[in-house]
Amino acid sequence: MKQLHYVIQTLLHSKGSNLLKVVSLGLGLTMSILLFARVAFEQSYDTCFPDTDRLYQVWSQFTVKGEKLDWQQQNCGPVAGGILESFPEQVESATCTSRWMASSPLYYGNTRFNETKIAADSLFFRTMGIEVLSGNPVKDLQQPNIVYLSETLAEKMFGGENPIGKVVSYNHERDLTVRGTYADLPDNTTVKADAVISLPPSWAAEVANYSWRGGDSYLQYIRLKPGVDAETLNSRLGAMVDKYRPEEDKKFGYTAKIAPLRDTYRGYDSVSRSKVILLVMGFSILFIAALNYALISISSLSRRAKAVGVQKCNGASSAGIFGMFLAETTLIIGLSLVVMVFLLFAFQDFVEDTAATRLANLFTGNRLWVPVGTVVLLFLIGGVLPGQLFARIPVTQVFRRYTEGKKGWKRPLLFVQFAGVAFICGVMWMVAAQYSYVMNKDMGFSPARVAVTSWIGINKEVGDQVKAQFLNMPYVEAMTYSGTSTPVDGYSGTMVNNEAGQPLFSSRYDAWPEDYANVMGMTLLEGRMPRTGGEVLVNETLAKMMHWGDKVVGRQLNDGSNNTVVGLLKDFQIGGFYLEPMPFIAYYMYYPYGIFAFKLKEPFGDNLLKLQQALADAFPGRTVDVYSLEAKVADLYNPVRVLRNAMMVAALVMFLVMLMGLLGYTADEVQRRSKEIAIRKVNGAEATGILELLGRDILWVAVPAVVVGVCASAYVNGLWMDIFSARVSTGWAVYVLVAIVNLLVILGCVLWRTWHIANENPVLSLKSE
Template sequence: MKQLYYVIRTLLRGRGSNIIKVISLGLGLTMSILLFSRVAFEQSYDTCYKNYDDLYQIYSIFSAEGEQFEPQKQNCGPVAGAILENFPKEVESATSIAYFVSSPLYNGSVRIDARKILADSLFFKTMGIEVLSGNPEKDLMQNDVIFLSDDLAQKIYGGENPIGKVISYNKELQLTVKGTYVDLPENATMRPEAVISMPTAWSRGWGNYSWRGGDSYYEYIRFRPGADKEIVNARLDAMIQKYRPEEDKKAYGYTAFVKPIRDVYRDEDQVKRMDSIMSILALAILFIASLNYVLISISSLTYRAKAVGVHKCSGASGGTVFSMFLLETGIIIALALVLMGLILLNFQEFIEDTTAAKLSVLFAPDRIWVPLVVVLVLFIVGGILPGRLFARIPVSQVFRRYTEGKK
């Protein structure tokens, strides 16, 4: 208790420099934590799906006239189903989805703008998305069926049960709501608010669902737990050639491979480049803020040396002095965190626009380790380095005369 009393007295005595410390650390912590949290958010993409390590996305590679094009996420429609059929020991389920349903939904005369996709009956099983009501493996095999996310269902129908309700697509098609599912978080590359059955498109001739072009489908497969995933990539080209028409083989080349969905977003060049920039900037800011604190602390050595000597004359050990300085650093960091909280609260809208993510998402429980690690690093650097220096001050310092110099 006496240590806390002496620490508070020391802080009050040097309140001018301590205010500078709090402001410096508060700004440094705010920026570095926001940047590190954004990087962690980017790296957490597509981890919201159940057993996401078994979920893979299909990529297609086309070639023509001896030139091979870059891998693309759009595939010929039947690829996923063919993989499921040809690799039953390795693949548990597969799905194809399409995005060419951009027109709005209508509940009566009320327009509803929502993200929509077309999907087959194995969509929810393959992706590992929790279904709250309905039987998608049966219902999505029918024409004019739609599943709604829980939030969208609440938005349209309030507390009413949406099952059996009819909703219009572009005031042209009448879609029956057959089920609801859990909303996907912001760190998912695919976040549909409504899923329309694929037969709805097939029955009207929308799109080209065949091996002859029509590369408009995003496709995914789910491996069985413990399956050898390399087998599929090794044999996939031979499987595709088995299905392709001979005349198409002469015109252009086509093959495919599968990639873990966990790596799809974070392996994009733009994402890797931005994550590198933000990480370097966050480290630099944290390093500057930490050394700022250390240097301000060391600059007070001349007038605090005698106080340390007095403590040691009174029986305090080097460990006691060290713990007092750590306690002082902890209080300063706590005040800096309060300042950080005020900054986030007062500039929330600006920060969310700048980071392109809500603060509630950046500081979600599964990413709370990011600010904790940043604070811990700051505490270690800012507390231990000058703390050891002050703890080593000898008792004889009380009896020495010295003058303060800029060096």
């Protein structure tokens, strides 16, 4: 108790210094734990299923002209079933699912439910290992128009009523009967679904392409039996696929493989690259916060040495002094955790946006090791290192002044802090610049003031009614439509063949009316838009891949039938600047249906709401969702925006932590050298000379540290930028500017803190001599 009393008195005696410690550690802990928790959350994707090591996802790969395309998650419908049928000794269960066949909302009465859904066959629950609370899905999901609800969605829809037998509507198009419920799935799974709609293979074959002949849009999973080697099974899948494929389709290659489901999400290029950046950023903040604490503590040695000597005179051992310092560190970290909890809840919306998930998901029971491990690491770095220095102070310090600068400890700690801040600032600049670049770069079309709504599946009568009724609305500047999608969402593909009918490559495609390119702000380089069947429009990339040279219009394009090229379109970006420009074909569109695009007048937001309401009033039996195409573009780069925000906050936190440490170091350094400075002034030194002396002392550490940090940021930036097809131009001039700004801030902080002592009357420092 006596030692605890001494610790508390020591903390109260140095309130200003300890406040710096608490705030800097609180900021550092908040940001580092948040970043580590986000990485842990993302790396735990798809580990919620039982026996996850036996759960695999099916992947497909096409080969065209001997060139193997990238592996893709979308498969032909029968692949998973074929694997189960062909390898019953190795495969326990297999399932086929579809997202696009369950993409519309559910209705119970007039209440709409936008929860995530999936269409799946009868073995879905058995394959995934999801707990079924009621019903017999193996039997029920063999029938069409059956739905299973998650426990939470069933409660939300029906309250305390029994959901079994209830009828809900899918997009006001067909009724679904609830036959069962299942346990909720967590957010960190790629198979997230609050409702599972039946997908019997026979029914799927009637309403979609569920065959070995294309239609590769199904996500499929298999569960292996215990002890089965996945690579051995993979070596046999090529022969299995060939057994089922029609001979006429073997002009291009197609094979399949299985890979662990738990590796799917964390294997995405953007996720793996962001993980590296977030971990480096998290450890940088943690180490800087810990070293900053150690720096402030070590800088106070000259003031606290005599007190330690007195305690040793009263019988305190080195181990006792060490334990007292660790107790002091524990109390300060405890107060810092209080600051962290306050910040997390006070800025919860921002925290959840930065973490890309709910706060509760980050700190569940199986991820509590993240904050605990972070605190332990902080304790070891920030507590043990300076604690040993304090414990080594000899008892003789009671009888003499303690004047040793301890720069052997201080300067390396400052070096790490300066380098870390320069690194984060360099990465922050690149992320912010790239986000601004992709958001403002010309995409080859104009999403500004374009409102889009999906009406796929309507007949000509309804399509003509929409066009006639809304084209002349006072807030509609222009209107057009496309068959299946928009440039932002991406398109399906079709094979382009040579004259002999042999496949050359896969091209994206859609159907457009004659005014589509004009309304969407696209550039027609040559020719005209298609006006009838058999005519097509192609883009520059397709023309280059066909080696057509300068003469494009009038060429024949074989996609299984012969088409005449009537126009050449300037390349436009499909799916954002994550991908290189892709070949594209536009066919003639016979009547209005599919995706309607409205070019609205200003004010766009108000007119968007008017359009939404007018469509809903005109077609009360339909689900009408109108969204801004510009907002969809922003959604494409939302991960970049989130990373940018995280980097900006991290840079701010590191700057604050570094400045707090620098202020504490400078204050103690000025106090330690106050008599030296006074003697210099007595001997004629000017204030500017004193400031130059102290500033030069810091710059010897800051300059090489900032250079190292900026160079490290340039390397990491290069790794991250590889995920983009369009990159902001960079040069060393920007990094030099980042380095100069960092050095100016550091130097300004030192000069501001030492201005008073440089201009102080030297008598005040020497009067005790």
